[in-house]
Each structure stands twice: as structure tokens, then as C-alpha cells.
Amino acid sequence: MGNSLSTENILNRDEELKVKYLAQTDFFADFTPEQLREIAPEFQWQTYTQGTEILKQGQKVPYFYVVAEGRLVSMLEKEKVEALQLAVFEAGSAFGEIALLTGQPAASTFRCIEDCRLLVVDSMHFALLLLRWPNLNQKLIEKLSGRLRMANDFLFEAKYKEYLRSAMQLSQYQDWFYGVWGGKGITMSINSKIEEISKKPENLLIIGENGTGRQMLAWFIHKRLFGEKSPFVTIKGGLFEQQWGHSISSLLTMIEGGTLIIKEINLLPPEAQRDLAKQLKEQAPKCLLLGTVYSEAERKSLTAELLDCFPQKYLIKPLRERKRDINAIAQAVLEKLAAKHNRKVPRLDHESTRLLLSHNYRQENMTELIQIIERAFALTKGDVISIEHIFFGPTVRKTGKTINLLAWPPLKKLLQKGLFLSLIQGITAVLFILLISLLLGGSDLPLTLTILPFVWGLWWPALVILSPLVGRIWCTVCPFSSIMNFFQKYLHWDRPVPAFLKKYDYLLISFFFLLIFWVEIILGMRQDPFRTGLLLLTLLAGALIFGLIFTRHTWCKNLCPLGGLVGTASIGSVLEVRADPNICLNKCTTLDCYVGTAETAGCPMFQHLPYLDNNLDCKMCFNCVRNCPNDSVQLNLRFPAQEVWHLVRINQGFAIFIGVSLAMLLPVIYFESVRSVWPENSWLLYFSLAYWACALIAAILTWFLVKPYKTKAANSRIKLMFALIPLVLAGHVMYQLNFLPGLDRLTAGLLLESASGQISTWYLPLTQIAQILALLIGLLLTSFAVIMVRHTSKKKV
Ligand code: SF4
Ligand code: SF4
Ligand code: SF4
Structure with a gap:
């Protein structure tokens, strides 16, 4: 154990060292530390002593090299002539990329003038890095065009042009585009434009927002005119001057017989626009120039000289205007x-x-x-x-500081292996079955009556108190879910979730929650083992029936009333399961967190991790931790309640759940206080009427307030409703405290002795003190959350 820990530490230190050296390299200057941490394992260490030749001129280049420590020189060797020193490479320099790109042998010899330590990556992994990280490819092109600018020798210039052309081939697009535009109207219009340009090739300015298909149109025009193999070079307007300001003519020559597309051409400074226009006129290049701008206003902002170079324009409407x-x-x-x-x-x-x-x-x-x-x-x-x-909208944004608990290897291992969790789930499931049998069988009445107050007096309050602190930790070990999971392995129809369930899940969950609470009170379940057993059995049967018929954990996501309570409560908890969207979007090809693997099912709550940005629908089963092949999933410790004011997407209908859970407390708390005074039958009648009326009114009011139309956007009204969660929970805690075993027998008091020796006393039952405290905390947290919601909404305006 000790050995494996120290090996791990050494490995971590080694990775961090690689990250440090890579960060010093110009190639990786734009990378974040997280991205560098991802790239670092691809690099291996190599050490060379002073005087060693790392590469010999003419030799095949096996690696891309980054100098970490020491110095070396590159030298041009010619027969019978003393070698010519070309450049010195120090820590932070890199070489070998051009040869890897073109497959040509080393153009010079690289010799260490000090002891050197290098980080190297082989040709295959280098190619993969270029594909995976487009900014690395961009850096390469920048570097090559920079060298071309500096080249003052004809042969060198020719060589760099050749290199550059090869680099640009990497950005070819034949596999990228679907060639799909929409319905008949737009398809005919686009096809006729392509036809027109192919008959009379003229520079074209394409107007359209990002993602409207400007580049795709350019590619299809290019394909039609010049074929797939000819150069199709894309340059960003904002980078054009920096990369090509002094070598426009070289660029135009290189692209002869192909297409140059300048994206956001309006970002070229006016002087550069005039320069480009001049070169186009003087040189009359044999390539097609396509420019893109965002809008007609941007087109008009181009200089008259450049506008003159575009006899044709084409507008692609945004998708929202052609739904x-x-x-x-x-x-x-x-x-x-x-x-x-x-x-x-x-x-x-x-x-x-x-x-x-x-x-x-x-x-x-x-x-x-x-x-x-x-x-x-x-x-x-x-x-x-x-x-x-269907997942859309932005992926998760990091909000506030968090600490990833999975950075602690023992915990990560524990969750990834899953054995420990399975063991606990197994034990709770067995205990739960024993409990139900005991409650229903009634064979050991004294034992049953001892257990009963603990079931009601500890389980319910624990759910309400723990969830806002640590999230849906109850769901992690929930026996309903474990038993359902177990049977799903043997019998599972895996039917899709019915549309009405998905659409009205919040209404069903709210109704079942109200129903359980009402049944529990009017049937006096807290004193009745058989009825308690029946309730638990009914919940288990519900979980099992839905679990066996429908896909994943439909019961937990769309129906479970306990899930509704712990899910809403966990919105403010200090724990969250989240993924790093950078890793998910740039590295993931399998989406295993959602799809699942042979060993572990995908997310039972239908979550795709880069889009998971709230706790409502994460039941902390940790399947995603086990499934993710890219170490993207994190278990974060965070500031409590911050999710409320940072909410972006949420099942809006749960605002109704919050509304009714708050309103139901009025009759529950009031009628509890008069139960012993009223005749039982009248009490039951009036309580039931008041209970359902309050719930109905609250549901209708909340409905009108939030209008849950099944979009997932969390607007400020929704956030304000979610800000009430601490108050709702405080109310439930206050009610549940009445049943905490033993609490009603405790009293706290003050005893004061006056100067005359007279003693005065103040006593309050501990239940009341705890209730006042719960109320104060609830009010305080809700007020704070409301202020933060108002504050963040104002900031956005
Ligand atoms: S949602 Fe309900 S059934 Fe599912 S794990 Fe949570 S409490 Fe258990
Ligand atoms: S499997 Fe991992 S990397 Fe892939 S999307 Fe899911 S969390 Fe992200
Ligand atoms: S798989 Fe991950 S995201 Fe889905 S419920 Fe389990 S812990 Fe939450």
C-alpha cells in the first residue's frame, strides 16, 4: 500500500514536471494547465549528455522534441566544409515538427552543447495531438508562416512554402460537412449559387452568423470548381495580418488553383484590407477568394477597395428565421x-x-x-x-471555487471499484427486507414497536436534514433502488419512458408526495407497524414495477416522491458530481457516462455529464465515475446553496413541488397542535379538506407564477422559487422534530439566582428550541439566496 502510494506520488510529480516544461514552450502557450495535464502523458523523457547528436542531418526524424533542460545547436553540414551553426535551442524551444509533418529527413544536425533533458512525442501521437487540439495546428501554421516571413533565401522560401502547404492540408474539410442546408427552398437557392459561381468564378462574400454554413458553402463551391485535392485554405480575419501581412503574395501563389477563405474578413485593419485589395488587383491570382462576414452592416464596413474585389455576395439566414x-x-x-x-x-x-x-x-x-x-x-x-x-445549450460553466474530492486517490479508487458501495447497498437492502417482514408479520410486537419510532423519527428527519448538506446521499444506498437494480439484471423490458411521464413528472411526484404525507397522518402510521410496512412495500412495488418495465431508473427520475424531496433539497448541498466539459468535448468519443459499459450501466437518471449542472437529477450512484474512460468526472465540495443563484437549466416544474411542500405545512403544523382537542372524525375531515385545498391553491399559484412549459431555462422567477428550499426544509424539520425519539422528554432552561437569593427559572422544551433554530436558519438561508438571485439577475441585465 505504502509502495503504491509513493509510486503514485512519483508519477504525479513527474506529470507536474512535464506540465511545467510544456507550459514554457511557445507551442503550448495557449493551453490551460488542465489541457497540459491531459497532453503530458503523451510525452516521454529523453536525456543526452554534452556532445551527443540527438539527430543527424538526413536521418529520419522519429519525434517532436521539447527542450526541458540544457542547450543544443542545429548545424548544417556540407561535405568538405565546416558545419554551419544555424540556431541555439534552449529550455522552452521545440523542433522536429516540420519533418514529422512532411515525412522528410532532418534538415540539419542537432547536437547537445550541454547535458540535455528533452520531452518527446512520437510521430503518431504528434499527429493525434494536432487533430485533437486545433489550436496546436494553428500554432504550427503561425510558426511556419513566421519562418516564411524571415526566410530570405529563395531555396528556404520555397521549402517553407512547401511545408506550409502540407500543414494547411490538415485543415481540409472533406469529412466535416454534411452538405445539408434544410428544405427545398434553401437547397435550391444554394445549389443555384454554386452553379452560378462554377460557371463564372468570381470572388464571393458570404454573409451569415456563426454556424450558418458559410464555410460549408465555401467548401462546396471549391469542390465544384477545383476538386477536393486542391488547396482550400482558411484563415481568420483577426490573424491575417499577423500571419500574412508581409507575405500576401506568397500566400496567393501557394493557393493557386484553389480557394482562400478569410473568415470575418472585416476584422482585417483598413490598411491590411487595402493591401490585400491591391495585391489581388496587381497579381490577379489564379485562386478564388471567399470572405465571410456576420451581417450586412459588417459587409458595409469593409473598405471600398476590398468591397470592389467581391463582385458577388450571398446571404444565409440564421436558423431561427427558417425553423x-x-x-x-x-x-x-x-x-x-x-x-x-x-x-x-x-x-x-x-x-x-x-x-x-x-x-x-x-x-x-x-x-x-x-x-x-x-x-x-x-x-x-x-x-x-x-x-x-437531446442536450443543448452551453455545457457546464464552473461557478465558484470547488475542491475535487476524487483528487484523493483512495476515495477515487473506492468509488471506481464500486465494491464497497455495492456491499453497503446489499446490506441496506437485506435490512430493509427484514424490516418490512417484521412490520408486516407482527411476530415480535415489542421489537416492532421499539423499531417503529426510529423508522419514522429518524428516517424522515434524516432525509430532510442530510440532503441539503450532502445531496442525495440517501439515494446512494436506497434499498428501493438497490432491489430494483438487482431484479433489472434478470428481467428488464427496457421500454422507453412514456411521454406523459416525462412531461408531467413534477405533478406526479408532487401528488405522490402529498399523498404519502396525508395517508401517513390520517392513518396514524407512526403508531401502526402493519400500515408502515404496507407503505414501504407499496413504494418498493412501485419502484420494482416501473424498474422492470421502463428503461434505466424511470421510477427515480420521474415518479419517486422521496426522490422529489431529496432531489430538491440537494440543490443547495455542498457536494456535486460534475464533469470537466473541456475533456468531454475534446477527448470523449464514447460518451460512456450516458451509454454505459459492459460492466456498469450508464447514468440511471439519463444524465450526459458535460451538461449536468444541477443536483436535482443526480442520485449520486457514481456509475459515471466508474464508466468515464477519461477521468473527467469530479466529486466536488462547494459553497452551500450557490447552485440556486447559478442555476442555468432545471426541470421548471419542480417549482410546483416546492410550492406545495411549503403550503402543506400550514395545515399539517396547525392541525397537529389541535388534534388532541378536536373530536377525531371532525379533525380528520377538516384537516383533509384544509390539506388538499392548501396544496391545490399553492400548485395553481406556482403554476401561474413560473408557467412550466417544459423548457429547461432557469429564469429568475424559477430561481426565486428554488430560493425557498431552505424555508421548506426548515418547515419539514420543525414538523419532524415532534417525532424525534426522546427529544420531547428533554428541556433546556436558565436558572438565575438574585442577590436576595431568590431563584427564577425559564424553561423551554428542547423540541421548541430546535424548531425555532430550524426556522431561523431556514429564514436566513432563504433570505440570503433571494438576495443572491436578485443580485446575479441584476448583474446579467
Ligand atoms: S429516487 Fe427514490 S427510489 Fe430512487 S434512489 Fe432515491 S429514494 Fe430511492
Ligand atoms: S464519458 Fe467521461 S469524458 Fe465522456 S462525456 Fe462522459 S464524463 Fe465526459
Ligand atoms: S451516473 Fe453520475 S450523474 Fe448519473 S446519477 Fe449517477 S452520479 Fe449522478
């Missing part, structure tokens, strides 16, 4: 994906189609839609794409 195209695009993308992966074309069900149509795609237009469809295709195994496969 009729959404279905056609989605369908076409699904068909292409299905053909590529040799699968049946999945169908979008009614709800998911509605959801797609309701979204505005302001971030990335068609690209955003395509990414949503690609993700849904990867997430669904069956023939139907439904609402839980």
Missing part, C-alpha cells in the same frame, strides 16, 4: 450518420421534435443543431430519439 428547415436538417444528418455507422435511421419522437423547434440556436445556428443531432444519435441505442437524448 421549417430544422426537421429537414435533422433528418438528413440522421440518415447520413446511420449510413456511416451502419445503423437503422433513428426517428425523432414528437417531444424531441418540439424541443428542437422551440430552441433558438443563437450560439452556433446550424452547427449547433448538427451537434445536438450527432450527440443524440450517439446517445440513443434504439430506433427512437426522445427528449432525454
